[in-house]
Each structure stands twice: as structure tokens, then as C-alpha cells.
Amino acid sequence: MLKQNLQQKLLQKLSPQQIQFIKLLQVPTVSLDTRIKEELEENPALEDISLTNINEPEELYPDRDPDEDKFNADEERGEMDEFNIDDYLQEDNVNDYGSRYDQNGEDEDERKEIPIAVQSSFFESLQSQLDLLPVSDKDFAIGKQIIGSLDDDGYLRRPIMNITDDLAFSQNVMAEDEEVEDMLKVIQSFDPPGVGARSLQECLLIQLRKKDVNDPIVKKAIIIVEDYLDEFTRKHYDKLERVLNMNSIELRGVVAEILKLNPKPGDSNEVSTKQMQVIPDFHISNNDGMLILTLNSKNAPELKVSRSYQEMFQHYDKASQKDKKLKEAVQFVKQKLDSAKWFIDAIKQRQQTLLKTMNAIMQYQYDFFLTGDDKNLKPMILKDIADRIGMDISTVSRVANSKYVQTEHGTFLLKSFFSEAIQTESGEEVSNKEVKKILEEHIGQEDKRHPLADEKLTDILKDAGYNIARRTVAKYREQMNIPVARLRKEL
Incomplete structure (x- = not known):
């Protein structure tokens, strides 16, 4: 049986401005410029001061009265009382941002983009090699299809049978699996x-067979990769010495030969494009023991609300006759002005929030930023900073997860300054970063022929006064991307 009833609910909803601010807050500096360009393209009422002439020459407007640029909302309010012109017809500099945040003293030459060397991509390089081969049109089409089927790391993971089908259906090339196999070898x-x-x-064998196969080391390397790859990857060197009748010195040379090979050939030409460009959002400088924080706004252009749209809105509002089309025009202009004003305010709020959050982090970790020593990092969680700045933990998280700070000791992700507390035997609370640093030092100094197991590392930490469990040591080791002892073994 269906019933209808009324209910009252109290719900929290984010306004469009809040949503826009949240999205902008988590955007790093390297992506902010792209985001602003998108907004400039979508909203004609938003302008980039650096791309426009702010001081218009007087000769372009010989009949303009300078006083006309100053609008009085009380005197010029028209019949459409639902629009508040006063919010939009202010001086340009009220809606500007950018210059007051640029505290790094860069001149115009320094603000120019760094030129990037042009190089052919991995796939273009393969295609150019195919173009030089004296092959038939059919083989050329097969080769082109194979190249297009490769993954970014250079591997062909699509089955030969599927490539044959692709040729038939997409290019109307009827080929046999054997023909595709032959062209793959090419x-x-x-x-x-x-x-x-x-x-x-197969990748390692292709590389080894391009070397001098008469070389004894290369010969044995081929045998290991062909028949004992699993034992090699698991570093069961004792078994390899027995099976191949080699001593540790001979095996060391063979292992070194295999380790020279490239397991991901496709990545070799893509390194420069795949590496993420890190542009620090903050700069911390040390001025005789006093830390100075500045915000990097290099990629944020100076924005303002378009004067022409402001004048257009005033013109429409002063019109004596307001038919349906004119009202729609006024509504459109108002919406664009609103959107531009909201976006500028969101950019301002973003930068103020970033400065406030980073300043709190700098004050909390003052000793670390002075010395750069990880042992001076204090235990700090998101709530510690959120309480200091009076903001929500989620806001601090959005800032910390994607922003970088440049110091005289290096460039760091803000997230790296947050860590849990560990209590020593003396009762002192230290950051788990300190424990990780000790682990890293001992693993770096270990005898690679007999690497330290997690149990031994646990004992070392206990002797140093850090009473933590073996599973915690394993967790920290994994967080630092350090493999288990067996995989760290070397000959």
C-alpha cells in the first residue's frame, strides 16, 4: 500500500562558490595556470591583465568624459531592482589579484617560460624506422598496426590473433598469423x-642476443634468462652457482650483465615527458636564523572583471524599454559577471588559505626548516595544524596532499611533514620519520651479501631506545620502498 507524507529535513549543501574554492584549493601550482586558462576561455567577462592594455589611450575615446568611468549606483539604478549594479561597477583594481602575492621579486625575463627541446616520441621513432624498410605495402600495414598496438613501455601485450583481426576489420588487410609474427620479429x-x-x-633475450653471443658472460646470461629467470629474480644465487657450475665471482659478472639491460625499453625516450614537473607552491628562506615564507604565484595571472562587460550591463540596465530579449541579455551578462567575480574571489581565498596553512606548518616544524635534519621533525598530524588555523582537517589535507615547498635543504611535499608519534623508552615522543631515517641508514650500511632481516632491524631499534614491533619495522620499510632482506642480497 502506497502512502504519501511530508517530512522536514535539515541538510548541509555546499554553495557553488564553496565547491569552486574546494576544487581550486587542491590544484597544485603546476596545474593552476591551465585551470585559469580554461576559465578565461569559458567566461568572456573574466580578463587577464597581462594580456590586455589596462591604460587605454585617450585618443581611442576622444569624446569620453573621465567622470563617466565612476558609476553611482544610487543615481543610475534602473527599473530592474532585482539587479544590484553596485557589486559589479567598481574600480578595476578592487577585483584584481596577483601582484600583491608575487613576493619573489622576479623580473619579466625570469617570468618567461623555459624553452623545451623538441624530440621525437617513442612511437614516432619506431615509425620512422619502419618507413626506411624496403617492405611490401601489406607488410608495411602490418608493421604499422603492430607499432600502434605497443604499450607505452614498449611491450606487445595484444595477442597476435587479435592484431590479425584488427587488420582485417579496420584496414581491410587480410593477413595470416604467421605473417604478423614475421613482421613482429622485424x-x-x-x-x-x-x-x-x-x-x-623475451625483452631481456632480445637485448642479450644483440650483444656478442660468443662472449662467455653473455652466453651464460642467456642461459639464466632463458631457463632460470625465476631463480634469478628471487636471488637464489647459490642454486645458480650449482646448476651452472660457476663460482661467485663468475656469477657476479653474469648478474651485472643482466642488470645492465632495460626492462622497459619504451620508457627510454619518454623520460622527459613522463616525469612530473614540480613547481614549488611556497618558498622558505633563512635570513640569519629567521624563516621567511613567500607564496609562489608565478603561474597565476592577474585577473579582473571585464570593463566592457560592466559597461554593457550598465547600458542594458539604463535602457528605457526592456523586452524579453533584453532581459535575457541582462541575465546573461549578470551571470558572466557573477562567475568572474566568484572565480577571482576563489583564487584570492585559495592563496590566503595556502599561506595560512603553510605558515602554521613552518612554525610547527621551525627547527627542521632551519637545519634540514629529519631528526628535528616533530610528530605532527592534520588535526594539529587544523586546530592552529581554525579550519577543517579536510582543508589541511587538500593543501598537504598536492603542494610543495622549496627550502635551502631541498623541495618537499607538504604531506611529508606529517607523521605519527613514537614514544621512546625515556618517555619522549619522537616522529616516526626519525625511526625511518635510522632504518634507512642501517640498511644503507649493511653487508649486501648478508642483508639485515626485519628481526635484526627491530633489535637495532630497541637497542637505540625505540621499542617497536617487527611488523611496524616491516611497515616502515615498505613505506620507504625498501625490499625484504632476501631481495637486497648482492654477490
């Missing part, structure tokens, strides 16, 4: 060595 002869492999084993 592609595998291209540079970089190992390209077109269908597995790690």
Missing part, C-alpha cells in the same frame, strides 16, 4: 633494443 630488431617483446623474458 619490429623487434628496431631500436631501442627489446621493443616489441611480449614478456620480460
Whole structure:
């Protein structure tokens, strides 16, 4: 049986301005410029001061009265009382931002973009090698299809049978699986060595067979990769010495030969484009023991609300006759002005929040920023900073997860300054960063022929006064991307 009833509920909803601010807050500086350009393209009422001439020449407007640029909302309010012109017809500099945040003293030459060297991509390089081969049109089409099927790391993970189907359906090229296999072998002869492999084993074998196969070390390396790859990856060196009848010195040379090979040939030409460009959001300088925080606004252009849209809105509002089309025009202009004003306010609020949060982090970790010593990092969680600045933990999290600070000791992700507290035997609370630093030092100094197991590392920490469990040591080791002792073993 269906029933209807009324209910009253109290719900929290974010306003469009709040949503826009949240999205902008989590955008790092490296992406902010793109986000602003998107907004400039979508909203004609928003202008970039650096791209426009703010001081218009007088000769362009010989009949303009300078006093007309100052609008009095009380005298010029029209019949449409639902619009408040006063919010939009202010001086340009009220809605500007940017220059007062640029505290780094960069001149115009320093603000120019760094030129990037042009280089051919991985796939373009393969295609150019294919273009030089004296092959038939059919083989050329097969080769092109194979190159297009490669993954970014240079491997061919699409089955040969599927590539044959792709050729038939998409290019109307009828080929046999054997023809595709033959052409794949041709592609595998291209540079970089190992390209077109269908597995790690095949990738390494392709590279080894391009070397001097009469070299005893290369011969044994081929045997290991072909028949004992699993034992090699698991570092079961004792078994390899027995099976191949080699001593540790000979095996060390073979292992070194295999380690020279590139397991991801496709990445070799893409390094520069795949690496994330880190642009610090903050700069901390040390002025005779006093830390100075500045906000990097290099990629944030100076924005303002368009004067032409302001004048357009005033013109529409002063019109004596307001038909439906004119009202729609007024509504459109008002919406664009609103959007521009909200975006500028969100950018301002973003930068103020970033400065407030980073300043609290700097004050909390003052000793670390002075010395750069990880042992001076205090235990600090998101709530510590949120309480200091009077903001929500989620706000601090959005700032910390994607922002970088440049110091004289290096560039750091803000998230790296947050850590849990560990109590020593003396009752003192220290950051788990300190424990990780000790682990890293001992693992770096260990005898690689007999690396330290987690149990031994736990004992070392207990002797140093850090009473933590073995599973915690394993967790910290994994967080630092350090493999287990067996995989750290070297000959």
C-alpha cells in the first residue's frame, strides 16, 4: 500500500562558490595556470591583465568624459531592482589579484617560460624506422598496426590473433598469423633494443642476443634468462652457482650483465615527458636564523572583471524599454559577471588559505626548516595544524596532499611533514620519520651479501631506545620502498 507524507529535513549543501574554492584549493601550482586558462576561455567577462592594455589611450575615446568611468549606483539604478549594479561597477583594481602575492621579486625575463627541446616520441621513432624498410605495402600495414598496438613501455601485450583481426576489420588487410609474427620479429630488431617483446623474458633475450653471443658472460646470461629467470629474480644465487657450475665471482659478472639491460625499453625516450614537473607552491628562506615564507604565484595571472562587460550591463540596465530579449541579455551578462567575480574571489581565498596553512606548518616544524635534519621533525598530524588555523582537517589535507615547498635543504611535499608519534623508552615522543631515517641508514650500511632481516632491524631499534614491533619495522620499510632482506642480497 502506497502512502504519501511530508517530512522536514535539515541538510548541509555546499554553495557553488564553496565547491569552486574546494576544487581550486587542491590544484597544485603546476596545474593552476591551465585551470585559469580554461576559465578565461569559458567566461568572456573574466580578463587577464597581462594580456590586455589596462591604460587605454585617450585618443581611442576622444569624446569620453573621465567622470563617466565612476558609476553611482544610487543615481543610475534602473527599473530592474532585482539587479544590484553596485557589486559589479567598481574600480578595476578592487577585483584584481596577483601582484600583491608575487613576493619573489622576479623580473619579466625570469617570468618567461623555459624553452623545451623538441624530440621525437617513442612511437614516432619506431615509425620512422619502419618507413626506411624496403617492405611490401601489406607488410608495411602490418608493421604499422603492430607499432600502434605497443604499450607505452614498449611491450606487445595484444595477442597476435587479435592484431590479425584488427587488420582485417579496420584496414581491410587480410593477413595470416604467421605473417604478423614475421613482421613482429622485424619490429623487434628496431631500436631501442627489446621493443616489441611480449614478456620480460623475451625483452631481456632480445637485448642479450644483440650483444656478442660468443662472449662467455653473455652466453651464460642467456642461459639464466632463458631457463632460470625465476631463480634469478628471487636471488637464489647459490642454486645458480650449482646448476651452472660457476663460482661467485663468475656469477657476479653474469648478474651485472643482466642488470645492465632495460626492462622497459619504451620508457627510454619518454623520460622527459613522463616525469612530473614540480613547481614549488611556497618558498622558505633563512635570513640569519629567521624563516621567511613567500607564496609562489608565478603561474597565476592577474585577473579582473571585464570593463566592457560592466559597461554593457550598465547600458542594458539604463535602457528605457526592456523586452524579453533584453532581459535575457541582462541575465546573461549578470551571470558572466557573477562567475568572474566568484572565480577571482576563489583564487584570492585559495592563496590566503595556502599561506595560512603553510605558515602554521613552518612554525610547527621551525627547527627542521632551519637545519634540514629529519631528526628535528616533530610528530605532527592534520588535526594539529587544523586546530592552529581554525579550519577543517579536510582543508589541511587538500593543501598537504598536492603542494610543495622549496627550502635551502631541498623541495618537499607538504604531506611529508606529517607523521605519527613514537614514544621512546625515556618517555619522549619522537616522529616516526626519525625511526625511518635510522632504518634507512642501517640498511644503507649493511653487508649486501648478508642483508639485515626485519628481526635484526627491530633489535637495532630497541637497542637505540625505540621499542617497536617487527611488523611496524616491516611497515616502515615498505613505506620507504625498501625490499625484504632476501631481495637486497648482492654477490
